Amino acid sequence: MSRNVKRMSCQPSAVFEVLADGWLYPVWVVGASRMRDVDDAWPAPESTLQHSVGVWPAVIDDETVSEEWAPPHRAVMRAKGWPIGEARVTIDVKPWGSGCLVRIQEHPVAGPGDWVPRIITEPMLYLRNRETLRRLAYIAEGRQPSTFHGAHAETAPSA
Template identity: 65%
Template sequence: MAKNVRTLDCRPEDVFAVLGDGWLYPGWVVGASRMRDVDETWPRPGAELHHSVGVWPALLDDTTVVEDWDPPRRMVMRAKGWPIGEARVTIRVRSYGSGCMVRIDEEPVNGPATLLPGLVTTPLLRWRNAETLHRLGYLAEGRSTTLMQPSSLRWKVS
């Protein structure tokens, strides 16, 4: 299992606001290239994201399903990325100082990736998820900054 941790300068609620908006998925998940649809019930357990992975012309359509949604603490998803397989992705968030700490655990659970030794899959997943948390941080911190900014400091259009 690959584990990554990152501290962010925002509240756990800001992270879950990003996770709760399925249309933002390709903005923070490395490998997801576009959204095709988001179930109306997202992010409730059983809801699906319909996304594509890869780059044109080698795009593959797949889905990610919510297994557990417990904001602002925990989200578990089953991410499908065939022909590689499926992975269980757990995101945990907790307050940490004036911000929060986000941990992502990813483990192959079905398909060819489960046949590879952890010595091969873990470093690749850790590298990928370091960037995933970096992107998630940009979105959550940007959301936090925008929402917390005093109105007197916002740009005014004349």
Template identity: 60%
Template sequence: MSVNVRRMACTPEQVFAVLADPWVYPTWVVGASRLRAADDRYPAQGSRLHHSVGVWPLVLNDETRIDEWDPPRRMVLEAKTRPFGTERVIIDVKPRGGGCLVRIEEYPHTGIVTKLPGVIADALLHVRNAETLRRLEWVARGRAEH
């Protein structure tokens, strides 16, 4: 399991405005290359994002399901990474001063990714999610300025 925490210069509501907009998902999620569609009910529990991962011509179509949506506090996702399996992603947001503290926890949930040695999987996820949180803050702050 990988855990990353970042103090952000934006409010929990600004973070959740980004999380609620499916069309910016590839902007802040490292590895997502494009969004193909989103369920009409997104981000309601059980709704899905249909996205692609990778760089052309090595692009795979995948999907992410919302398992919990509790703005502006918590979001839980199940992200598919075909053909490797699924990952569980938990995003917790807490107000801190004029900003917030965002914690992302990710771990392999099903498939071959669960067979990777924990140290390797955690290291890869940690580096990826540090950049993911950095991008999430940039998008939240940029949206707030407009």
């Protein structure tokens, strides 16, 4: 099982706001290239995200299924990317000082990816998920009101 941890300068709720917005999935998940649909019930358990994996024109349409949703502490998803297979992705978040610690764990659960020796898959998953957490942090930290500037500022500058 691949494990990555990252400290983020935001509250756990900010991380879960990003996770709850299914349309942001390809922005923070490495390998996801576009969203096709988000279940109205997302991120409730058994709801789905319809996404594509790969680089155009070689994209594969597949889905991710929410298995557990317990904000602001835990989210579990089953990411599908056939013909490679399926993986269970667990994201745990806990407060840490003025921010939070986010841990992502991923392991293959079905298909050819589950047959490959861990000594081969874990380094690749580690590198991919390090970047995934970096992207998630950019979005979650960027949503903090104190960091908004310009057109996104809460108050307009006086004339």
